[in-house]
Amino acid sequence: MNKNDIIKKNQDKLNARYKELVEQAYNFRQTDSALSDISEYKAIKLLNKLNRLKYLYREQQQIAV
Template sequence: METLKNINERRKQLLYHYKTLIEESYNLRETDCALSDIQEYNAIKTLEELNMLNFLSR
């Protein structure tokens, strides 16, 4: 049961991190396209990890 609690806590952290990366990417879109793309890539990687944890917590 402790493992499920850890998974859920990690999911919350990743979701917050994903949202901040997406917001940063959107804000940088007009000023620095390359940095915006890097932030979007990091957000996609975070989303992949979040999806794996969602699968484990079912």
């Protein structure tokens, strides 16, 4: 398995987790605002990781070409 495959696999896993956290934050918004804020914070941190992985993936593809 090469570096691009590893990055893409990790990116897909984090993206699924990000979607779960955003949905969780939305669902908690009406019942428990503290839990909603915590889920939203975790989602933002994951989004930051996803953006870094996108950069790495793009950089690896440019090197491969």
